Amino acid sequence: MSDLLRDKPNKMNDIEQQDHRRIAFLGSVLTILMIWNGVCDYIYGYSPNLSGFDYFTSKVIDVVSTANGRPHWLIMLGQTAGWLYPAYALTYYLWWRGMRKSGFWLGYIPNILLAYAILMIGGVQHAGWAFLSVLEQAKAVVGSTDSEFYSLANRYILEHFAMGDITAVLALYIGSIWHAIAILSGRTIFPRWFLVVSPLGVLIITFVIGLLLPAPLAGFVLALFGTWFMLIPNISSTIWLLNRKNYRTY
Numbered sequence: 001m002s003d004l005l006r007d008k009p010n011k012m013n014d015i016e017q018q019d020h021r022r023i024a025f026l027g028s029v030l031t032i033l034m035i036w037n038g039v040c041d042y043i044y045g046y047s048p049n050l051s052g053f054d055y056f057t058s059k060v061i062d063v064v065s066t067a068n069g070r071p072h073w074l075i076m077l078g079q080t081a082g083w084l085y086p087a088y089a090l091t092y093y094l095w096w097r098g099m100r101k102s103g104f105w106l107g108y109i110p111n112i113l114l115a116y117a118i119l120m121i122g123g124v125q126h127a128g129w130a131f132l133s134v135l136e137q138a139k140a141v142v143g144s145t146d147s148e149f150y151s152l153a154n155r156y157i158l159e160h161f162a163m164g165d166i167t168a169v170l171a172l173y174i175g176s177i178w179h180a181i182a183i184l185s186g187r188t189i190f191p192r193w194f195l196v197v198s199p200l201g202v203l204i205i206t207f208v209i210g211l212l213l214p215a216p217l218a219g220f221v222l223a224l225f226g227t228w229f230m231l232i233p234n235i236s237s238t239i240w241l242l243n244r245k246n247y248r249t250y
Contacts, residue, residue, distance in 0.1 A: 020242065023094065027238025030091050033084050034234060037126070038227035040081035043074055044129045045223035048216035055210060055222040065154065067133035075130045075137070085122020089115040091234040095179070098241055098250050102187035110182055113175030114199060120168035121226070128161055176200040189250045190240060197236035203229055 012020060047063045054060065067075050092111040099107040135144075135154050144150045180200040184192055195201045206229070210222035221228075241250070 023097070023238065023241050026090060027094060027234060027242070030088065030234050031231065031238075033087055034227060034231040037081040037084065037088070037230070038224050040078040040126065041224045041227050042219075043070065043078035044126075046219040047223075048219065050219055051215045052211040052213045052218035052222060054215070055218055061132075061158070064129055065132045065158075066136045072137055075133055079127050079130045082122045082125075082127030085118055085126065088122065088230055089118045091230060091237070092118075094234065094237045094241060098190050098237060099182055099188040101189070101250060102182055102185060106178075106182035106185055106187060110175050110178035113171045114179060117168050117171035117175055118230070120165070120171065124161070124164045124168055126226075128164070132157060132161060176203060190237075194236070194240070197232055199229055199233050202232045 044064060047068050050059055050063065092115045096107060096111045099111065101107065135150060176199045180195055180198050182188055183190055183195050183198050186192060206221055206225045210218050213221060
């Protein structure tokens, strides 16, 4: 197979050039859209008062549920990234292009799981985070004289949010691990070291670095972890696919 690839001319034909441009266009557009997701992540989850360790405690729920004191219009702006998650899911088309030769179980299933997770996260999490802050926003405007009702209503909102998010979280972690196994199998066009920039690799690195950072730096890593999870793998897979010497291997 390698001999056949070496015998092929380096110059791509018209169809291959069009496909090459489509990959470049898709990867570039997704990168720009994902940067906006980072802005919205910042609106929702950044707090200058939280250290890396704090982001793994209930303190982060307090930041989200209180909107961290941000105005109502800004929280509504943060919801807009949720509109774009069907587009973000297309990043796994790029990964699939480089993994499809590994077969159904390694090339298709992990990318389907991750695409499903992204679609669910867009609807449940990114568009839904704002609903977690509704009671606090209303309380800030009109006050609350019934603390028992307020506490119970807030608990129910959190429970419903968590219930709706179960399958997304499962698909995210299972898909990320499965995806990493596919990369490590050596049956994709991506080298095994690409695990570092795979969804699982980026997730682990983000958590480790973020955990070690103090306030106010930790929030720039951990509040935006969902963006890094998509953005870095998207850029990495796009660049690898656009490398001419890799093109005819997928």
